[in-house]
Amino acid sequence: MAVTPDTQTRLSNSVDAQLDRMPVGRVHRKVIVAIGLGLFFDIYEVFLSGSISTALGVQFKITGTTLSLLLASAFIGMFVGASVLGGLADRFGRRKAFLFNLIWYSAWSLIAAFSPTAWFLIVARFLAGVGVGAEYPVADAYLSDVLPKDKRGRLASWAYTCSFIAVPIVGFLALWLNSANPGGIPGWRYMLGLGGVGALVVLFLRRGLPESPRWLARVGRNDEAVAALRVFADGAGVAVEPVTGGEGQDPAPQTTRAPRLTQQPYAKRMVMLVVFHLFQGWGYYGFGTLSSLVLVANGQSVTQSLLYTAISFLGYPVGSVLAVPLMRYERKYLLIGSILAMALFGILFATSSLPVLIVVFGFLTTAISNVFSNVYHVYQAEIFPTTLRATAVGRTYSLSRLSSAALPFILLPVLTAFGAPVMFSLVAFVLLIITGFVIGIGPKTSYRSVVEINPE
Template sequence: MAQHNTALTEIGQRLDHLPVGPMHRRVVVAIGLGLFFEIYEIFLSSTISTTLKTQYDLDGTTLKLLLASTFVGMFIGSAALGGLADRIGRRRAFLFNLVWFSTWSLIGAFSPAPWFLVATRFLAGIGVGAEYPVADAYLSDVLPKTDRGRLAAWAYTWSFVAVPALGFLSLALTKRSLLGIPGWRLLLVLGAVGAVLVMLMRRGLPESPRWLASVGRDADARAALAQFETGAPPAPAAPDEPAPAPAVATNPIARLRISPYPERLGMLGVFHVCQAFGYYGFGTLAALVLVSRGYDVTSSLLYTALSFLGYPVGSALSVPLFKRVERKYLVLATIAALAAFGLLFATVPSPALIVLFGFLTTATSNVFSNVYHVYQAEIFPTDVRATAVGWTYSLSRLSSAALPFVLIPVLDDYGAGAMFTVVLVALGIAAGVVAWVGPRTSRRNLEEINPV
């Protein structure tokens, strides 16, 4: 065990002190494009639900189930499959998740009835839910410590281009058809096909050297490390190459009982239950909020699409902030700004102000999202990193699944202001637990942040 720990520490230090090279950039692009279609799938639920409500007269229960189905699947996927990357490796888990959710998204495009669409959105969500824990763990594993936040933010920025892209695609397709195919079905097909293309790109990525060392495969870890040091692509395996040694099993429950990890798990659990109200509460219900205020569907989709331009812009703005601000404090500052801008979006009277505060809300939410995704992966050890992130992050998916059943009744009965007041309270709780328990992580080695 001492030899194993020494190898992991040595490889971690070498990774942390590398200059940014071609392989790092390749990882950032591949992960970013993969997450593009993960984000696309998440926000697709809102577009489909708004369209089906107006064009197919769905009742309230079916609408809520459709909004919730993807998030329930994501809860299961994040909790059950997020830890898959700690057992079979980051790279294999990436590929499995992409195949899974693209297949079910494609099947969903041929749904003959609302119940079938709800079922396929749930099954696609299982694969989608596992993507972020694996991506967070992989990026945290391989990026140098001084550039970890900045480069991860670029990967997330690639992904969030999906939000305005989907917004404008929805605006163009929701009331139209191509060759007799309704636009909402085409949106599902586009997501599935794109995910398959990204899967082909990801096949060339090396495995995480940190993960290989954590499971006792030191020779493989050094070979993968060499790819990051030289920028060379992985060599193809010979046909008669022996199978790699099996991973050394880690008991995640026992591992995560060692202090300070129980406290960090508890912190992230409460944080994720509450932060979803701010992040996904806006993203999935923005169009419905505007409809409730008297705007027609076309105007609501247009205002929402313009507001959604803030997602990639905010994500890009997080890049310089990572270099200047401690991550813990950046999480707290963005929560406060997100609460203020969201409340203003719900209450301002003119379309111009609606778009302005919608843009500021989405921009702030993606600074927030980028920071906490990097932060949550940094505060757990390599051998259980994806498992811990998957377990805690899954609670945000469960919370998001409950949002339609909590926030839509408040919206219908009391209005947009009351709905965003509920969001404000939830965000206050999220900020409180991070301020109380969260460690500082910026520019620190992962083995220093996680000493046991």
């Protein structure tokens, strides 16, 4: 059916259309910083486990299953948080979810810093993980909601770059604090306490973020949607045009939610992301949490392994910055290429014995890992409609936390029994599996409105 001039005008004045064509302004930049700094603590928590594992094993005299459970506890909590709290952002709003997540995480991270026993620490780390677990699903959804379509990938990459500064910070803090023990207090306690205090600081920054206009429009809160849209428009120095309905507004709140994920095209996309997140953590988190143990197994001292790992971790923010210009290319193909490169560099890292090659391939592995990470975080949020975005991302992304929690129980025995090359070969094999699913099912998304990608 032909689109009449009147229909075209209504569509061009919808909340969706005005958000997509809006120039980047002050509020957009504030969103990037506030979201990025909040995600900092998700990444901080992920890489904290591997960095302090050696010190915890010595202090609490734990090995084997107990040590693996300590490494896994935060990931298990993140699984619960992502799968449960992610969906709450679709029901109650992105902003409320952001504030709750950080309050919960901060409280339990501070409690964990005072843990008297290994088992107390396991429980506290689990509960801290619940709070931080929903950070990425909600952030991915919010960024896809509010960023203009032609700049969505690159701006989101800047937010993720803010978060990945946490990786080298964790690496070098662990290198310093594990040996310094200021005031006679074990360094790992400082690292847990710093996470809790820092999250409180970001909480106050996030209080000023507007709710997603796109989400408000979808749940029928149209006056609030226009008011939130005006906040973004004022920050960009443009006027809000009269909103006349169309693709950006529903006349009443939607009542059919999760069941739509079983309908096409979303059912196939859910299958793709389920497989993707069951295995992507093997490549991404497997390196970050086990790299120092791999180096020790290859004959390096604990101090050397921490130093090499800390230098390698510099690749995470570098790779995240590199992803910004790359986002101009089709995200589906970027995702495929980065998966294959991550598998290759991981194997080269595992088989290197010279310090210079360990650092080079470790750096390349972490750098390409964050190109991969930035691309898939943008991509997974783009391929679901607004009222299901955080739910779909949360349910599938949570599986990456569950599989990452299982990694120590699977990969550590392989590392012990067969060595690092076999362990990383296993990781490369599962990365090839997810590549096939992305090739077969994943849609193209770059430079397309989320409305165009997701028929509603």
